[in-house]
Amino acid sequence: MSDPRLASAxxxxxxxxxxxxxxxxxxxxxxxxxxxxxxxxxxxxMGGSGCGKSTVxxxxxxxxxxxxxxxxxxxxxxxGGSEQRRTEIGRQRFGVLFQNAALWSAMTVxxxxxxxxxxxxxxDAPSIRRLVMLKLGLVGMEHxxxxxxxxxxxGMRKRAGLARALALDPDILFLDEPSAGLDPITASRxxxxxxxxxxxxxxxxxxxxxELPSLFAIADDGVFLDAQTKTVIAHGSPSVLRxxxxxxxxxxxxxxxHYDVGAEGKV
Amino acid sequence: xxAEAHPTWRLIYTTNRDVLSLGGDWIAxxxxxxxxxxxxxxxxxxxxxxxxxxxxxxxxxxxxxEFLWDAKRTAASxxxxxxxxxxxxxxxxxLGLLPDKLTAPGSALRRRFRPLYELGGKxxxxxxxxxxxxxxxxxTTRGAARSLTARARMRAVDLLANIRDAGPQALxxxxxxNFLVGAILAFVGAVQLRKxxxxxxxxxxVGIAVVREMAAVMTAIIMSGRTxxxxxxxxxxxxxxxxxxxxxxVGIPVTDYIVLPSVLALAVTMPLLYLYxxxxxMIGGFAVAxxxxxxxxxxxxxxxxxxxxxxxxxxxxxxxxxxxxMIGVTSCRIGLLAGRSAxxxxxxxxxxxxxxxxxxxxxxxxxxxxxxxxxx
Numbered sequence: 078m079s080d081p082r083l084a085s086a087x088x089x090x091x092x093x094x095x096x097x098x099x100x101x102x103x104x105x106x107x108x109x110x111x112x113x114x115x116x117x118x119x120x121x122x123m124g125g126s127g128c129g130k131s132t133v134x135x136x137x138x139x140x141x142x143x144x145x146x147x148x149x150x151x152x153x154x155x156x157g158g159s160e161q162r163r164t165e166i167g168r169q170r171f172g173v174l175f176q177n178a179a180l181w182s183a184m185t186v187x188x189x190x191x192x193x194x195x196x197x198x199x200x201d202a203p204s205i206r207r208l209v210m211l212k213l214g215l216v217g218m219e220h221x222x223x224x225x226x227x228x229x230x231x232g233m234r235k236r237a238g239l240a241r242a243l244a245l246d247p248d249i250l251f252l253d254e255p256s257a258g259l260d261p262i263t264a265s266r267x268x269x270x271x272x273x274x275x276x277x278x279x280x281x282x283x284x285x286x287x288e289l290p291s292l293f294a295i296a297d298d299g300v301f302l303d304a305q306t307k308t309v310i311a312h313g314s315p316s317v318l319r320x321x322x323x324x325x326x327x328x329x330x331x332x333x334x335h336y337d338v339g340a341e342g343k344v
Numbered sequence: 345x346x347a348e349a350h351p352t353w354r355l356i357y358t359t360n361r362d363v364l365s366l367g368g369d370w371i372a373x374x375x376x377x378x379x380x381x382x383x384x385x386x387x388x389x390x391x392x393x394x395x396x397x398x399x400x401x402x403x404x405x406x407x408x409x410e411f412l413w414d415a416k417r418t419a420a421s422x423x424x425x426x427x428x429x430x431x432x433x434x435x436x437x438x439l440g441l442l443p444d445k446l447t448a449p450g451s452a453l454r455r456r457f458r459p460l461y462e463l464g465g466k467x468x469x470x471x472x473x474x475x476x477x478x479x480x481x482x483x484t485t486r487g488a489a490r491s492l493t494a495r496a497r498m499r500a501v502d503l504l505a506n507i508r509d510a511g512p513q514a515l516x517x518x519x520x521x522n523f524l525v526g527a528i529l530a531f532v533g534a535v536q537l538r539k540x541x542x543x544x545x546x547x548x549x550v551g552i553a554v555v556r557e558m559a560a561v562m563t564a565i566i567m568s569g570r571t572x573x574x575x576x577x578x579x580x581x582x583x584x585x586x587x588x589x590x591x592x593x594v595g596i597p598v599t600d601y602i603v604l605p606s607v608l609a610l611a612v613t614m615p616l617l618y619l620y621x622x623x624x625x626m627i628g629g630f631a632v633a634x635x636x637x638x639x640x641x642x643x644x645x646x647x648x649x650x651x652x653x654x655x656x657x658x659x660x661x662x663x664x665x666x667x668x669x670m671i672g673v674t675s676c677r678i679g680l681l682a683g684r685s686a687x688x689x690x691x692x693x694x695x696x697x698x699x700x701x702x703x704x705x706x707x708x709x710x711x712x713x714x715x716x717x718x719x720x
Contacts, residue, residue, distance in 0.1 A: 182686045183685065183686065200375045204377070207377075208410060215406075215442065217441070217443075219446060227685040246373065246406055269437070273441070276434035276437070277437070278405050
């Protein structure tokens with residue numbers, strides 16, 4: 078495998094989902110889901126509440142095995158391999174920001190960010206400390222390095238969670254609702270950070286969100302999931318969907334208009 | 345992947361600006377990222393500009409940003425201006441997100457160790473805690489009294505669910521432990537009493553020990569570890585999720601809604617478990633005695649009935665009710681006091697068990713003294 082950063086735009090997609098069906102027990106969340114995430118893009122998974130956005134993310138980061146379909150990660154069958162292989166891919170390539178940040182509450186913010194480095198790199202303690210400071214500095218949280226997660230506000234926890242996701246310089250960042258609960262200034266700073274991380278570090282970003290300003294500002298591709306039909310109803314970047322998607326639900330979502338679920342026939 | 349070139353840097357002083365020239369690969373995980381020497385810019389007069397030359401720069405990630413941030417902070421403290429135009433676009437933007445100087449992290453205050461201060465503080469907080477416990481007990485008792493007239497904000501469903509958790513589901517473990525305790529007492533007694541040909545008195549020993557002490561204490565210890573810990577953990581988790589805040593905003597008193605059914609459930613089930621424990625414990629003693637000694641089953645039963653008058657049961661019963669209320673109230677109180685993180689939930693559960701067990705033994709000692717004075 079060559080260096081992923083040297084790849085050109087018309088390479089095969091970094092992540093490809095093919096006819097994926099996701100379900101918890103008998104309850105189907107999404108079916109026949111197909112999408113391509115191209116390398117170096119910021120890919121948005123959009124949709125109303127409860128349509129399965131976070132579940133799709135769960136399948137991508139290895140927490141939920143799809144009932145059917147294939148998930149190709151850099152051409153490799155992700156769910157077909159061993160669990161050990163999945164863990165390895167996850168550790169080397171994935172950085173995940175969970176919806177509620179999921180900081181380890183028994184550790185300080187600094188230790189949260191340092192733990193992956195201590196476990197998986199050969200760096201010495203001072204180097205780790207400097208890197209931790211840097212990652213926290215990038216999200217504007219360097220002052221909280223010795224604080225416990227319980228002492229932080231929701232937005233600060235989220236930013237600390239992002240710093241932890243960046244700990245091992247992942248090349249794919251999965252962000253679950255990164256700007257939900259943040260004030261507009263912090264949110265736009267976070268948008269800048271995500272774009273710059275993508276540009277600077279060649280990372281690919283998969284972002285689950287329904288924050289329209291963020292989506293329009295940063296996402297260059299995406300899918301729109303529907304809770305009713307339980308599948309993808311539109312492909313494309315948020316601004317393209319806003320300007321030219323004929324589906325009334327997508328239009329309502331993108332323009333923040335009222336929409337009666339089930340009132341209109343599917344397009 | 346090409347071999348990594350070692351990261352190199354040079355600072356070139358020109359007439360109008362300092363140029364920081366970077367070369368090689370700057371990969372954070374290589375562990376070879378240099379530190380920007382803090383005194384490096386000391387000779388540059390304030391107001392000068394520092395620029396960058398990245399012609400020789402190879403691959404880079406956050407390792408480069410780390411070094412640049414060092415340089416940026418040093419330059420800022422020396423009063424130099426930064427001209428980032430020589431940097432790769434995205435590196436410049438990432439650098440732009442980082443502050444010019446580190447705000448000192450809010451360090452944990454290290455107080456001096458002052459023994460008297462600590463002792464006084466601990467004493468006062470213990471007293472305050474006792475007061476708070478008494479208050480919680482009083483509020484719960486009042487709630488219980490009101491619940492008799494169905495005016496407490498407690499739902500029968502919650503009480504029944506708590507009773508089911510604390511009662512029937514504890515039968516197996518309470519049974520096993522009490523059976524074994526009865527059996528162990530019979531073993532100990534049999535070995536000693538046989539020396540005096542007083543075999544039959546094993547029945548007295550087992551009967552009185554189990555009914556007066558062992559069944560009550562063992563049941564209380566099991567329930568403290570099983571149910572008390574669960575109460576503390578549950579309430580602590582609810583606190584962490586702001587569920588308790590939500591309850592009080594809606595106007596449902598936490599004591600009525602959560603503490604009362606918990607304490608009542610224990611107060612109802614534990615005495616019953618105690619009686620069951622007595623029964624099972626005596627069966628344990630009976631089994632061992634019949635197997636080891638030359639006693640008839642009927643003789644053992646007869647001796648037991650004669651040895652254990654009903655007031656012994658009453659004594660144990662009253663003790664168990666007191667243990668139950670103590671375990672319920674302290675466990676709930678510990679849960680209410682817990683912090684909001686996952687670790688705090690664990691601490692609360694541990695503390696509930698420790699306080700419960702120590703409390704049970706201590707109360708049992710008090711009961712023993714009272715019983716001696718009163719002559720039960």
